[in-house]
Amino acid sequence: MNIKDFIRDMPDFPKPGILFRDISPLLADPRTYRYVIDQFYERYKNQSIDLIIGIESRGFLFASTLAYKLELPLAMVRKHGKLPPPTVFYEYALEYGNDKIELPSNAIHPGNYVLLIDDLLATGGTALASCHLIEKMGGKILEIATVIELGFLNGREQLKDYKVFSQTVYD
Numbered sequence: 001m002n003i004k005d006f007i008r009d010m011p012d013f014p015k016p017g018i019l020f021r022d023i024s025p026l027l028a029d030p031r032t033y034r035y036v037i038d039q040f041y042e043r044y045k046n047q048s049i050d051l052i053i054g055i056e057s058r059g060f061l062f063a064s065t066l067a068y069k070l071e072l073p074l075a076m077v078r079k080h081g082k083l084p085p086p087t088v089f090y091e092y093a094l095e096y097g098n099d100k101i102e103l104p105s106n107a108i109h110p111g112n113y114v115l116l117i118d119d120l121l122a123t124g125g126t127a128l129a130s131c132h133l134i135e136k137m138g139g140k141i142l143e144i145a146t147v148i149e150l151g152f153l154n155g156r157e158q159l160k161d162y163k164v165f166s167q168t169v170y171d
Contacts, residue, residue, distance in 0.1 A: 003168040006032045007148065021148055021170070023058060023119055033065075036147055039167055040066050040117075049142055050112040053077055053103070055130055059118035062147060066117065075107035077116075077130045090133035092125065101129055103137065110138030121146040121166055124155030131162060 006029055010020040026032050040062065053075045054063025060076055067074035080089055080100035089102040108114065114134050121127060121144070131141050141162050149155065149166035156164055 001032065001035050003032065003036065003147065004170075007168075021120060021150070023147065026147075027061065036062065036167060037065050037069060040145060041069050043145075043165065044070060044115060044143075047115070047142060048113055049115045051075060051108065051139070052115045052117060053107070053130070053134065055116065055118040055126060056082070056101075058120070062119060062145075063117040066115075075103055077101050077103055077133065088133065088137055090129055090136060092129040092132070094125070099129075101126070101133055103133060105137075108134060108137040108139040112139045113142045114139045115142050116144045117146070118144075119147050121149040121155040121159075121164065122153045124153075124158030127155065128158050131159070 003026065006026040008022040008025050010022050012018065013020040026036065049072055051073050052063050052067040054060040055077045056079055064074055078101065080102055083102055083104055086105040087102040088105050089100045091098050091100045116130055118127060127144050134141060143163040143165055144159060146166045149169040151169045151171045
């Protein structure tokens with residue numbers, strides 16, 4: 001199955017010059033969505049994973065379904081202020097300013113092996129910040145998994161200290 005057949009290109013969204021990769025058609029097709037989850041399941045079913053963490057917001061869709069199928073706990077990396085306290089945050093630099101992400105303070109126990117999931121890897125900034133937050137809390141990154149990778153944006157270079165798996169890559 002070619003996942004790219006179920007990803008819609010949206011030129012000039014959310015602003016001129018951006019080509020947005022829309023996963024809505026993939027989610028709307030149960031067979032394709034099942035295929036994506038099954039690919040993750042086959043990859044991780046025999047791994048020593050303590051926790052799956054999804055990155056806001058589309059990463060939640062894949063992380064939650066996989067956590068259910070693997071019978072593992074799930075946590076969500078959210079933008080600052082979206083989770084009830086207590087939380088642990090990580091502040092990181094953006095092109096113009098800073099941003100914060102956070103996790104519930106009890107989401108990770110020191111030494112937990114974490115599978116980090118998002119729908120898309122672009123420049124790698126949010127994934128890297130998520131890794132730093134997980135490590136700040138004592139977790140260990142088993143792997144970063146995405147459905148889509150925009151290879152031409154070189155996100156893997158930002159994540160060179162981590163294993164990265166993407167189901168489909170746009171070069």
